[in-house]
Amino acid sequence: MKISHLFLFTLLSFGMLAGCSSKPGDNSKPQTNPNDENKTTENTKSKGTIAISVLTMTNPFFKVLAENVEAEAKKHGYDVIVTSGEKDVAIQQNQVKDFIVKKVSAIILCPCDSKSIGPVVKEANDAGIPVFTADNACLAEGVEIVSHIGSDNLGGGRLGGEAMIKALGDEGGKVVILDYKSAESCLLRVQGFKEVINKHNEGRETGKIDIVSELPGEGDKELGFKATEDSLQAHPDLRGIFAINDPAALGAYAALEKAGKQDQVKIVGFDGQPDGLKAIDEGKIFADPIQLPDRIGRQTVQTIIKYFSGAKVEKEQLIPTELYYGKGKK
């Protein structure tokens, strides 16, 4: 008879749970930035809220990016909301809709899909909220992105190609690409990589580098692992793997290790996040074009501050990558 009563009770206790768990977030504000309290004496009231939705928090790249956005924004007196679409553009869309309802001052997106994110960016445009993209650009038509701040992925891909040529030496051989087709940034990396490899192959009889397949690694450790296992079956004489980010590269290494082919196949990754750099130092990955997510995060916030101060901001700001072969190596 009193079922409904109990149901209410349990629901309420969930509500309390939700309420409680939001508290740590609030409390952490002064904790993360204890030094900044003095700096913002002039303007104790928040200047507004910057909301960011990243592609996935399981990749340390975005974690570093988001943390730097948060730190930089708080330094300038803004509140920050951090969310993650976890690669699902529908979830990301809902997050942006909630940002719009909350009337945040500015939105930073690392789109889960360069094109499908368009409609909700349009909604933010219509609500008068400026949208900035970091890392992955938005390619939808008819939407207004104030500025895109990201790595020079095309240039990075070229560096990856150079690293691969160096890794394989004069022998050349078969190479597999682990790609992530729905992210524009990763398409550019592959494009740059292929450019350099094709140039290398031109007019060359021996020692060609042969790109035998492009498999979906989706920038994911598990999928990178599986795709590599499969390509080792198809191409036992595989010599190189170009993975569009570190998680996929590390997944590929795990597969090589399992097959005992870690010496035969050289991996070139991308990103240069802590675990990736460690793997390069240990010789698991040959080299990485390094991205600087901390710089991307900070520069994005600085661009927002610049925009609100009335200065002109550039539509696209590319941050160059650099090759890393391991500690002290060149």
Next chain:
Amino acid sequence: MSSKGSSKSFSPWKLLSENGILIGLLLLCALFSYLTYEEQQPTGASAGIQVADLIQDRYSPGSNVLIIIKPEPPEQNEFAQAASQALQEYGHTVVEIVVGAPPDARQAWDRLKAEGKTVQAIAATQDVSQWTVFDFMEGFDRKNIVRAESYNWPTFLMRANLVNIAGQIAVIAILAIGMTLVIITGGIDLSVGSLIAFSAVVSCWFIQEKFGAQEASTMSMIIACLIAIAACGLIGLFSGALITTFDCPPFIATLGMMMIASGLAFIIAEGQSIYKIPESFKWLSHQKDIVESVWDTVRFGMGPKDLSVPNSVVLMLVLYVITHIVMTRTTLGRYIYAVGGNREAARLSGVPVIFILLFVYTICGALAGLGGVVLASQLNSGLPTYGLMYELFVIAAVVVGGTSLFGGEGKITGTLVGAFIIAVIRNGMNLTNVESYTQKVVLGLVILIAVLIDRIKKKGLMGKFVTALKNVILILGRMVRSSD
């Protein structure tokens, strides 16, 4: 058969227990309203008039006022018009109305300065007043920005947010209709999430590849959507055939279809997003003209002008009304309950069991297809990764809504409330900045509790449950006290 009791005497307890989930939903709404009770800014014309009044109070007559607004949304313009008119009536001068971004404000200020004009006050909307550009305007003191005074109101209850919730749940709620029917017959359909992706990809593929991409006509877009929905209906029918003719367990049959549909979606889309779609494809989930036109004819110039929800929400509600009528008023509905209650008894009493099962799986597939079309319209593109894990959210909505996973029992209205409970919890947690991992835990707990209640209802474990709950609350209470 149905969960309606036989006693006709009025009992408040019974009323409560039958509407328990509805009350639960309302309490959740109350909770999130409380948690999001915060400062709100008036917008539009009322804010404009308020600002004009404030300027009249604070500044001497005949002051020069600069109005700065953003180009979007329309309320910004309403603000400027109202403020400008009221200020002129008070005898102040509106030097200029600046519409644009911070750089425009700065340019206008520098220009006015060059022309030798003085400005005593700047009237600005709330978001504009937060711009830091005012700190960079030479000879201007931030104190002279006048904006409307804020008031307190829950963000959760803002109209935009309520419309938001309805729009966010439309896809899951539409799928949950079909799932309710399937679960009432004692089955399950795991393929709906993949069917969303399949349908989104198929409809977008036809529009892009066969019907002229961005130039596709409305009619051809409708045909593309119908093809996608029919294809999903066929897949549902196929699952139903496996389940009836070969006595395949529904769990396994639909698990297979789930993978097939997902794989097909990836093959058709080649893993990419299909996005060369006319803008008008967004009509279904972005436009609000159905409600607007109805409301315009009904309101006789009274009430708020903008009382609108997206067309997809209208579609969802219409589908719920139809299904509710079918389930409560027709033989078909009674048959569906009968099949789930006791299949053998139903067969013996002349219910066409096989037909009913084929029917519910086909409908479930077709509605999943419709959901996929709505999602494709929301995102104006088709991507094979859509709908990941949706089957679980859909099943959750149905179970939270009080439909028994053991078949024979359940209400379509309960499912709607269940879908809204999930949407409200998600939205509320987003608004209160609960991070996404915690959100998953909370949603999981809600589902478990709903299933527990279902079992307790059945087995009469009430006494045990109350004791257990008391203990939990006592422990929680102690934890909260000790953590303080």
